[in-house]
Amino acid sequence: DAGVIQSPRHEVTEMGQEVTLRCKPISGHDYLFWYRQTMMRGLELLIYFNNNVPIDDSGMPEDRFSAKMPNASFSTLKIQPSEPRDSAVYFCASSPPAGAGANVLTFGAGSRLTVL
Amino acid sequence: GENVEQHPSTLSVQEGDSAVIKCTYSDSASNYFPWYKQELGKRPQLIIDIRSNVGEKKDQRIAVTLNKTAKHFSLHITETQPEDSAVYFCAAAPGGYQKVTFGIGTKLQVIP
Numbered sequence: 001d002a003g004v005i006q007s008p009r010h011e012v013t014e015m016g017q018e019v020t021l022r023c024k025p026i027s028g029h030d031y032l033f034w035y036r037q038t039m040m041r042g043l044e045l046l047i048y049f050n051n052n053v054p055i056d057d058s059g060m061p062e063d064r065f066s067a068k069m070p071n072a073s074f075s076t077l078k079i080q081p082s083e084p085r086d087s088a089v090y091f092c093a094s095s096p097p098a099g100a101g102a103n104v105l106t107f108g109a110g111s112r113l114t115v116l
Numbered sequence: 117g118e119n120v121e122q123h124p125s126t127l128s129v130q131e132g133d134s135a136v137i138k139c140t141y142s143d144s145a146s147n148y149f150p151w152y153k154q155e156l157g158k159r160p161q162l163i164i165d166i167r168s169n170v171g172e173k174k175d176q177r178i179a180v181t182l183n184k185t186a187k188h189f190s191l192h193i194t195e196t197q198p199e200d201s202a203v204y205f206c207a208a209a210p211g212g213y214q215k216v217t218f219g220i221g222t223k224l225q226v227i228p
């Protein structure tokens with residue numbers, strides 16, 4: 001397996017524009033997570049899915065953020081409209097079903113977002 | 117929800133010395149405690165984890181200890197090498213749930 005695949009790797013946009021980040025989890029992993037990493041706040045969990053269903057979105061900062069998982073192999077995180085304080089590295093991660101490998105996160109390479 | 121505190125935020129050691137990073141957690145239901153290493157510009161990667169049915173786990177030069185009564189756990193790296201330089205994150209997750217909460221991270225510098 002190629003691991004967790006994220007795109008784009010880098011995104012530079014202007015304030016007010018829509019940003020869409022994409023993620024393909026590892027095949028067979030039924031949990032998918034979106035984390036945001038900043039110097040000040042570290043790794044923050046934004047939302048996670050189980051079997052394509054959102055389980056906990058309490059970390060989503062505000063209504064400008066939304067996430068979807070239309071099928072087991074694809075998820076998006078959308079920011080509309082974007083603001084400079086959204087600048088961060090956004091990581092997608094996936095983990096196997098409950099069992100011996102439960103909770104073990106495999107991260108993607110991250111999407112570095114810069115909002116001017 | 118869970119709150120994980122980690123210290124120190126930065127740590128410099130001489131090559132060959134040991135390094136210790138400590139974390140505390142708040143949710144007594146947590147029973148899974150992983151440690152991730154993140155090299156500059158890279159993704160976090162799991163280096164070792166411990167579940168609440170054991171108090172200590174070792175893998176070559178790294179070891180983790182867990183004290184559930186005190187709600188703290190630690191990472192120990194012995195015989196440090198320059199390639200150990202990275203940011204280390206502790207984390208905790210409650211039993212039966214997949215929600216992993218991370219500490220703020222410790223930047224470890226190993227001086228050759």
